[in-house]
Amino acid sequence: MTAATIAPARKGSGFWGAFARNKGAVIGLAFLTLIVLMAAFADVLYPDSPWDMTAMPFQPPLSEDALLGSDTLGRDIAAGIAHGARVSLLIGLTSTAVAVLIGVFLGAVSGFYGGRVDDLVMRFTELFQTIPNFVLAVVLVAIFTPSLTSIVLAIAIVSWPPLARLARGEFMSLRSREFVHAAVTTGQSNMTIIWRQILPNSLSPIIVSASLMVATAILLESSLSFLGLGDPNLMSWGYMVGAARTVIRQAWWMSFFPGIAILLTVLALNLVGEGLNDALNPKLARKGRS
């Protein structure tokens, strides 16, 4: 066990080797693949809109017209979960992408230039860090009226600060490395140095924390929908739980299954994130898992 971990992780099989050593990560990845497939084939599995009232209302699970039961208006819970996977993944991925863009850009500028630019950007970042994430997201969505775009933007706006700080730290430490000095000496422009030299070398931690951020974004979206601040035209898991909570004593299945879907997806993303961390971070890999 120790012998294997001491060897520095190499590219290619090394990455997968390190990733596969974390059994949880493999399970997480398998489950995540399943969810992605479910989202991709939602229209094939359940061609009707998840809002269609296809069954009798209040059907318990394993009824003939609704595998996981139907909700208060007779909508199929299973169809809602399949279509909801799309919304959750879509919002999770796009809002993380936007957050990564903002965070890495600001972090890179701040870490690379240092000095007054750094001060300015970091004070700006701290401004966002002092406001509780969820509260800010609620306020933003409420102001811009709930829609897919406003939700993605609100989640991105509350999620970028940690990424900015991470990117800044990486850029600051790499900025003083020899290969960067070499690049400066050969007359490469700042943009080229940031883009071609430093960024590729600081990607590992960013990818790891972005993967965890997807999970947080899905949770945030679910919480917003639960509070009735979701896009009213999109079926999402948080909405399903929120809408069904009032009848939880009569019909547990309406909130139980979407709740499980959220739990498992977020868990899977966290496991994958941890696996990526193990695989991409040589220092951690060498210490082994205790």
Next chain:
Amino acid sequence: MSNRLRHFRQTLTAAALAAALAAPLALTVPGVAAAQERGGTMNIIVQPEPPILVLGLNQQGPTQTVAGKIYQGLLTFGFDLKPQPELAESWEVSPDGKVYTFKLVKNAKWHDGKPFTAHDVVFSTSKLLMETHPRARATFSKCEKIEALDDYTVQFTLKEPFGPFLQAFEVSSAPMMPKHIYEGTDFKANPANATPIGTGPFKFKEWNKGSYIHLVRNDEYWKAGKPYLDDIYFRVIPDAASRAVAVEQGTVQQTQFNDIETFDVPRLKGLPNVEMTTKGYEFFAPLSWIEINTRNKPLDDKRFRQAMMHAIDRKFIRDKIWFGLGRPATGPVNSVTRFFEPNVKKYDFDPKKAEALLEEAGYKKGADGTRAKVRLLVMPYGETWTRLGEYVKQAMKRVGVDVTLETTDAAGWVNRVSNWDYDLSFNFVYQYGDPALGVTRTYVSDNIRKGVMFSNTMGYSNPEVDKLFAQAAQTNKDEERQQLYSAAQKILVEDVPVAWLLEMEFPTFVDKRFKNAVTTAIGVNESYDSVYMVKK
């Protein structure tokens, strides 16, 4: 959860509630044997907590329910909405419908011992309510003069006949206020507002803000031997789930209006200790509808609006969204109020007919199966309305109309609807027992007022309807009014200025030991002077 655990939790909750109730309950004096039914304490939920208990100054729903026990009006109304005596023992209307003369009861007293006289009536209707009560101001400004002929006779002379004038003397529409306390003062800043003084069967005793309002029996009440109850506690329980539990545990003996969420109603209905009634709301008779902005395409086309009526299954809405509460509406007037016309065009649930109407109106299916697109601004009044929005979206999709749902907060909803910035929305309005009070305002064209909520926000305008409503208000002959209102209803149902959904019902849960709680059209806002408790 195992039975034992559930039982334990219930016991725990019951113990906690009992502890909370124990202190005030200890004050209860056992009933004196004056009448067989004398004595008893009733706990009633009040939600939300009223801001003030002076009914002349505030007429929000919860205020009405509490203050209806303290203050009284000249008249009250039976389930058929016919006037019944309260502080006025008899009344006369002149043949031309312009002069109303009321004879008052002679032994009524204010809670501070002063006699109630005609001067209090004149002061209330011509001074205080004119300043503080919008609905009363609208009615009493139609009076040429209001005068006391003697201490116990009041005469109202109208500029022109007004059909529903008697309706204005219901307790929340015109509560009688004590002249000796309010005359010459700043009504809203009067220090006496903290200790309301009325003529009703119950006197204000104590208000523990955020917890309860305690009323006690008025021993000097003008109806001999009444009231029967010793105390009424109005309990403030802000959380809906806790209110339902309080009913289940029997710690409160009455709930009304929206206290119990619709989804809890079927469960509580089955309880052995309470009885549910939907009677006692006839005076308010709310009617809900899909508000339609008839200025916007394609909603300006009558056939499109008729198609909506056919596309939406009102029975499904009643059974699945309102859990059985309410009656599918057939037109603009609630069937429990006066001058309802049953013989109007019927819109059965029939998507095929809806599609045929849309075809006829020129809305053909596009490549994606969509005929038209509209927006629906969902009313932000809670879960039930959200479900309704989702249902309407799906129902309209079935006939090829794509509905985009929009959400907003309460202020945003009022702002957008009243400024005509919407396609479709929901609304419901109280009808106050007479079309002239609660129906006309929605459909007449001189009430198209930008920025004013609950006006004719749809922009519907039909000169014939205007004329019929105007004529019907200006006469007090019932047959004539019926004819005019019937004609107006037939036109409106053909035109579909709004898509009527439900004649809404509210559930009132009353502990089975308490009798006579709901006896009139104003139900829980009654004085409760004849409510009594059956002791085992």
